[in-house]
Amino acid sequence: MEFAELIKTPRVDNVVLHRPFYPAVEGTLCLTGHHLILSSRQDNTEELWLLHSNIDAIDKRFVGPLGTIIIKCKDFRIIQLDIPGMEECLNIASSIEALSTLDSITLMYPFFYRPMFEVIEDGWHSFLPEQEFELYSSATNEWRLSYVNKDFAVCSSYPPIVIVPKSIDDEALRKVATFRHGGRFPVLSYYHKKNGMVIMRSGQPLTGTNGRRCKEDEKLINATLRAGKRGYIIDTRSLNVAQQARAKGGGFEQEAHYPQWRRIHKSIERYHILQESLIKLVEACNDQSHNMDRWLSKLEASNWLTHVKEILTTACLAAQCVDREGASILIHGTEGTDSTLQVTSLAQIILEPRSRTIRGFEALIEREWLQAGHPFQQRCALSAYCNSKQKWESPVFLLFLDCVWQILRQFPCSFEFNENFLIMLFEHAYASQFGTFLGNNESERCKLKLQQKTMSLWSWVNRPSELSQFTNPLFEANNLVIWPSVAPQSLQLWEGIFLRWNRSSKYLDEAYEEMVHIIEYNKELQAKVNILRRQLAELETEGGTQESP
């Protein structure tokens, strides 16, 4: 297919662009295969370069011959284009609609994007499972790398390499895979060096209504327990939901078969419930009606902060079991690709100082989200403005980022990255020139040959010039476990995402700039102090040599 077929009118003059924080600007609108571009043809003026894949929904309306297209983006921004000429306007609208909903992944921009920067480090090779495992192997020899899934035959949503207890062989893993949803047998997610306890994750056990059991599964997870110790299984579903799952062949671990494990049920919502929550929240945030009373009720009714609270509470519980109770845990929900990953990754943010650094957080995203098989392609295809009732649309990853932001807000000096880093990840998960978030799992990414055909987000982010804008100037390594508060007054709406287009952050940025400025200045001063000290030392030795003869 050629993009040209979809672009009926590639160019319109005298289009007026309205967007948040800027005065309206008139210019020429151009459509390319992947971008919507508005150029005012003047120097020093901001132009609009919008990825079609960032467009969530469009509205059009006409007043006489003047058409207006309202573009609602996946990053929640809303822009308006006034286009003279009804035909032009209709053509543009239908082209945008077609280009923003391309079916084939290989037509997406990352396959066409040619970077204008020099690649210093190829991000596709920045976080290899073997390297990650090396971090553990100095502390423990109870675990091993397994290549049982190297051709994705055992579990289609797992990566080729996983970490499992040393005492369990690949044959047993294959058997366990048949007992776990989607073949997702329990694997290591996190090893707590302080006490040797671990977090494992998996899919739900397929017990069904007749209470099927699997000896290998029991053996596998028991292999992670120390003699005489009990572990915890955190099921991210309520007991009720878990019981209902049995009718569909799923289920949960029966006490009788897992006597060394205590099961705790939490209820983290999934799928359309989260999607509806997001839609309501963004609607409330965008409500421009003048007497915006009942804002707090609307915010509450969206339930967004309740979801944040549930997820954070469960993550704290998991971290508490590991750090305070000294117990190993297994976490799963149904598939083990959504709420499970929210909990395992947030627990690591709480427990592991490394995951609060930029590299460590990237590694966490890579390990716990991308390789762990969170279906980004399905979850992030559409955002808050689209009324699609597709079951698989869900802001699971955004909720995770929101939870990280809440912790970051409570511990502003313990993270090496800043809020912009989280916002950037949100944007790229939904629309990007990079291939990182394409596909639903490693197997799909392999088939798409993303490593060969697209650029990794990390190749760009980890360049020193980019990193500076994502670095928290206040960062001071904090080697402690950090316990966030989940009290209602401690959780706040993430303005940087949800009210971002609503109010300019100019004055808050000023304080931030001040801070960056003084840190720079301190570095400068330190350098000068060093120069002078060296000079003084030189002068002193000179003086000394002159005196000595």
Next chain:
Amino acid sequence: MNLLSGLLEMELLRIWMKLSPDFRERLGLLDSTLILDVPLGVISRIEKMGGATSRGENSYGLDITCKDMRNLRFALKQEGHSRRDMFETLMRYAFPLTHSLPIFAFANEEKFNVDGWMVYNPVEEYRRQGLPNHHWRITFINKFYELCDTYPPLLVVPYRASDEDLRRVAAFRSRNRIPVLSWIHPENKTVIMRCSQPLVGMSGKRNKDDEKYLDVIRETNRQISKLTIYDARPSVNAVANKATGGGYESEDAYPNAELFFLDIHNIHVMRESLKKVKDIVYPNVEESHWLSSLESTHWLEHIKLVLTGAIQVADRVSSGKSSVLVHCSDGWDRTAQLTSLAMLMLDSYYRSIEGFEILVQKEWISFGHKFASRIGHGDKNHADADRSPIFLQFIDCVWQMSKQFPTAFEFNERFLMTILDHLYSCRFGTFLYNCESVREKQNVTERTVSLWSLINSNKDNFKNPFYTKEINRVLYPVASMRHLELWVNYYIRWNPRIKQQQPNPVEQRYMELLALRDEYIKRLEELQLANSAKLTEPSSSPASPSQMVPHVQTHF
């Protein structure tokens, strides 16, 4: 609530509680850590709970309600009448006025190296504003509080209005609170005036002198042909006030004025609203419907209305180039909120520590905000309908602004909390009594210490490290509900489940950075000195690298 057992001690000023030894051991504390330190002034109400026949643990003792969003409960032993003694002593010292005793501030002998009473000098403050000038004069007509007993002795009025005119205007304004100048714009010379409502009454009385006086005010500004009047009340209330002799400026009587109502509710509504806030935060935070409960208190909505009103005043003066007259009913509650907040938005001077002290001293204390009645210092009548958190609401608005403009204020959150703590404590004379005339009679400045003495002698504790002094920037906060927050650090600080708030970590870290900077600069200077001393030694080699010595830049 947390249960702790220990020894209660009382001084004239405060109750202390020290942990009993067994409790100390249980908590693993070594010294007799102070766990409670309550200024007696903060007590609003003391009640006995339980009787001689009460059974059950902790059912007998005292219940203490405080003015600063917390309650205390002391469980006592029934033997030995200890409660009666304690109750009576507490009553005497917590409510000295009721017992014809002096307020603690008069017994306070603290010494500070700065005298806070010197902070505000009205003549100097008006001079700073460029007053008097050829349109405005300073009058001493109220020197002995004869014109208006709730106004300060010194007033700024239009040059063209004689003292005789002022007297006639006073007759037509509630409690003689005539329109006087609060602030003048340094460039466009428009002004903010404050006063009380006109005494229009049911019959719609008019007063030629008042009408003429407002016209004189209008004429001092040649840029706009109208004077803008902001009536802080909801219009219904303004109309209702006619029944009690008050009212507002009608269009017929004041054709050259435009009147707007700002819909801010009265002291009773604000008191009830804050009560509801307390209900949802103390002793437990309402968990399940936090946001809608918060909304149902309407506290943030009131904050929004006050801020919106102040923004309108500021904008009218700054961009609309129109002079503004602000009043409510008596002109000492909502009016003070509006003028002082507008001045804070318009004039960067008031955003410094001393400037803010002057603002409070001027717009609130000297112009007769009834602190004694609103707070009820030393008075046991806790249900008094005159009590209301108007000043707290103002400080909350200032806090909201400081959140939105983190670099604009010289002071930090602790400064605002300290002011509020001593609003109740009665340790300082600053907030005592309703107006200047009474303060003068009581010799407050001679007999008590000023709160500003405490603050100004420890200024570093109250400084906002992010402050960047900028002259003449007008701040317009966003007064949308979306951008207002509950001041958690203040309203929820006593919740036993909330861990004691650490000082703001960002602020802390920034202070460290600043200290580091100063140290570097000092070291740099020392090294430069040492270097140049070496270089000037006659033996130094001619190829000295003196050109390489970098300059110390001190652009901070």
